[in-house]
Amino acid sequence: MADNGDPVTQYCVKVQFEAGGPAVTGWWSVEATARRCYRDWIGVYGSDPAVVIRLVEETAGGQRVLETWPARDGEPAPEHPAPAT
Template sequence: MTRLPAAGPVHRVRLQFGAGGPAVIGEWVDGAVARRAWHAWVGLYGSDQSVVIRLAREAGGSENVLMAWENRHPVVQEPGGERTLPL
Protein backbone atom coordinates (compact mmCIF):
# COMPACT_ATOMS: atom_id res chain seq x y z
CA MET A 1 0.00 0.00 0.00
CA THR A 2 1.31 3.47 -0.87
CA ARG A 3 1.36 5.81 2.13
CA LEU A 4 0.80 9.55 2.09
CA PRO A 5 3.68 11.72 3.35
CA ALA A 6 3.41 12.29 7.11
CA ALA A 7 3.14 16.10 6.87
CA GLY A 8 0.17 16.12 9.24
CA PRO A 9 -2.76 13.99 10.30
CA VAL A 10 -4.00 11.37 7.84
CA HIS A 11 -7.67 10.41 7.60
CA ARG A 12 -8.19 6.76 6.73
CA VAL A 13 -11.39 5.02 5.67
CA ARG A 14 -11.26 1.22 6.03
CA LEU A 15 -13.93 -1.05 4.51
CA GLN A 16 -14.11 -4.71 5.49
CA PHE A 17 -16.74 -7.13 4.27
CA GLY A 18 -16.34 -9.07 7.53
CA ALA A 19 -14.74 -8.20 10.88
CA GLY A 20 -11.07 -9.11 10.75
CA GLY A 21 -11.19 -9.79 7.01
CA PRO A 22 -9.24 -8.16 4.18
CA ALA A 23 -9.72 -4.40 3.88
CA VAL A 24 -10.08 -1.75 1.21
CA ILE A 25 -8.37 1.39 2.54
CA GLY A 26 -8.43 5.00 1.36
CA GLU A 27 -6.25 7.75 2.85
CA TRP A 28 -6.73 11.52 2.65
CA VAL A 29 -5.09 14.52 4.26
CA ASP A 30 -8.36 16.46 3.93
CA GLY A 31 -10.80 15.20 6.57
CA ALA A 32 -13.84 16.51 4.66
CA VAL A 33 -12.95 14.36 1.65
CA ALA A 34 -12.48 11.32 3.90
CA ARG A 35 -15.91 11.92 5.49
CA ARG A 36 -17.55 12.08 2.06
CA ALA A 37 -15.87 8.78 1.16
CA TRP A 38 -17.06 7.20 4.43
CA HIS A 39 -20.65 8.32 3.75
CA ALA A 40 -20.44 7.08 0.15
CA TRP A 41 -19.11 3.67 1.25
CA VAL A 42 -21.84 3.37 3.88
CA GLY A 43 -24.40 4.12 1.15
CA LEU A 44 -22.90 1.56 -1.21
CA TYR A 45 -22.01 -1.28 1.19
CA GLY A 46 -23.60 -0.53 4.57
CA SER A 47 -26.76 -2.60 4.09
CA ASP A 48 -24.76 -5.84 4.43
CA GLN A 49 -24.88 -7.16 8.02
CA SER A 50 -21.18 -8.14 8.07
CA VAL A 51 -19.70 -4.92 6.62
CA VAL A 52 -17.47 -2.79 8.87
CA ILE A 53 -16.55 0.75 7.73
CA ARG A 54 -14.36 3.03 9.86
CA LEU A 55 -13.11 6.58 9.50
CA ALA A 56 -10.04 7.24 11.63
CA ARG A 57 -7.58 10.07 12.07
CA GLU A 58 -3.94 9.07 12.50
CA ALA A 59 -1.55 11.50 14.14
CA GLY A 60 1.28 11.27 16.62
CA GLY A 61 1.47 7.47 16.53
CA SER A 62 -2.16 6.79 17.42
CA GLU A 63 -5.33 6.25 15.46
CA ASN A 64 -8.58 7.81 16.68
CA VAL A 65 -11.76 6.30 15.27
CA LEU A 66 -14.08 9.17 14.41
CA MET A 67 -16.97 7.31 12.78
CA ALA A 68 -17.77 3.64 12.34
CA TRP A 69 -20.51 1.53 10.77
CA GLU A 70 -21.16 -2.06 11.87
CA ASN A 71 -24.21 -4.33 11.73
CA ARG A 72 -26.09 -1.79 9.57
CA HIS A 73 -25.74 0.99 12.20
CA PRO A 74 -23.33 3.77 13.18
CA VAL A 75 -21.36 2.84 16.32
CA VAL A 76 -18.91 5.73 16.86
CA GLN A 77 -19.68 9.36 16.16
CA GLU A 78 -17.82 12.53 17.00
CA PRO A 79 -17.64 14.74 18.99
CA GLY A 80 -16.70 12.98 22.21
CA GLY A 81 -17.26 9.52 20.77
CA GLU A 82 -13.69 8.88 19.74
CA ARG A 83 -12.02 5.58 20.60
CA THR A 84 -8.24 5.53 20.62
CA LEU A 85 -6.65 2.46 19.02
CA PRO A 86 -2.88 1.87 19.20
CA LEU A 87 -1.15 1.47 15.84
Protein backbone atom coordinates (compact mmCIF):
# COMPACT_ATOMS: atom_id res chain seq x y z
CA MET A 1 0.00 0.00 0.00
CA ALA A 2 1.35 3.43 -0.89
CA ASP A 3 2.04 5.86 1.94
CA ASN A 4 -0.19 8.86 1.26
CA GLY A 5 0.61 10.58 4.55
CA ASP A 6 -2.64 9.55 6.23
CA PRO A 7 -2.21 8.06 9.70
CA VAL A 8 -2.93 4.34 9.85
CA THR A 9 -5.16 3.20 12.68
CA GLN A 10 -5.34 -0.44 13.67
CA TYR A 11 -7.53 -2.04 16.33
CA CYS A 12 -6.36 -4.93 18.46
CA VAL A 13 -8.34 -7.20 20.77
CA LYS A 14 -6.14 -8.84 23.42
CA VAL A 15 -7.18 -11.68 25.71
CA GLN A 16 -5.06 -12.61 28.73
CA PHE A 17 -6.07 -15.77 30.55
CA GLU A 18 -4.00 -14.98 33.65
CA ALA A 19 -2.41 -11.85 35.10
CA GLY A 20 0.96 -11.24 33.50
CA GLY A 21 0.47 -14.14 31.10
CA PRO A 22 0.79 -14.10 27.33
CA ALA A 23 -2.01 -12.58 25.28
CA VAL A 24 -3.96 -13.89 22.32
CA THR A 25 -4.44 -11.01 19.87
CA GLY A 26 -6.41 -10.20 16.76
CA TRP A 27 -5.86 -7.15 14.54
CA TRP A 28 -8.36 -5.23 12.37
CA SER A 29 -8.33 -1.99 10.39
CA VAL A 30 -12.06 -1.41 10.94
CA GLU A 31 -13.12 -0.42 14.45
CA ALA A 32 -16.63 -1.91 14.14
CA THR A 33 -15.13 -5.33 13.30
CA ALA A 34 -12.76 -5.16 16.27
CA ARG A 35 -15.61 -4.13 18.60
CA ARG A 36 -17.71 -7.06 17.37
CA CYS A 37 -14.84 -9.45 18.09
CA TYR A 38 -14.33 -7.83 21.51
CA ARG A 39 -18.00 -8.47 22.38
CA ASP A 40 -17.81 -12.02 21.01
CA TRP A 41 -14.71 -12.80 23.08
CA ILE A 42 -16.45 -11.47 26.20
CA GLY A 43 -19.23 -13.95 25.49
CA VAL A 44 -16.78 -16.83 25.04
CA TYR A 45 -14.16 -16.07 27.73
CA GLY A 46 -15.67 -13.36 29.97
CA SER A 47 -17.11 -15.66 32.62
CA ASP A 48 -13.60 -16.72 33.78
CA PRO A 49 -12.64 -14.32 36.60
CA ALA A 50 -8.95 -14.48 35.64
CA VAL A 51 -9.53 -13.32 32.04
CA VAL A 52 -8.88 -9.74 30.93
CA ILE A 53 -9.99 -8.62 27.47
CA ARG A 54 -8.89 -5.30 25.98
CA LEU A 55 -9.81 -3.38 22.85
CA VAL A 56 -6.84 -1.22 21.87
CA GLU A 57 -6.49 1.48 19.21
CA GLU A 58 -3.00 1.80 17.74
CA THR A 59 -1.74 4.69 15.62
CA ALA A 60 1.70 6.04 14.78
CA GLY A 61 1.35 8.11 17.95
CA GLY A 62 0.98 5.07 20.21
CA GLN A 63 -1.68 2.88 21.79
CA ARG A 64 -4.91 3.76 23.60
CA VAL A 65 -7.10 1.26 25.46
CA LEU A 66 -10.71 1.80 24.36
CA GLU A 67 -12.41 -0.93 26.42
CA THR A 68 -11.46 -3.39 29.14
CA TRP A 69 -13.36 -6.43 30.42
CA PRO A 70 -13.92 -6.59 33.26
CA ALA A 71 -13.96 -2.84 33.79
CA ARG A 72 -10.99 -1.63 35.83
CA ASP A 73 -13.02 -1.12 39.00
CA GLY A 74 -14.13 -4.75 38.89
CA GLU A 75 -17.54 -3.97 37.41
CA PRO A 76 -18.50 -4.69 33.80
CA ALA A 77 -18.53 -1.78 31.39
CA PRO A 78 -22.07 -0.35 31.01
CA GLU A 79 -22.43 -1.52 27.40
CA HIS A 80 -21.47 -5.07 28.41
CA PRO A 81 -23.68 -6.04 31.35
CA ALA A 82 -22.74 -9.02 33.47
CA PRO A 83 -24.80 -12.15 32.89
CA ALA A 84 -27.69 -12.65 35.31
CA THR A 85 -26.93 -15.05 38.13
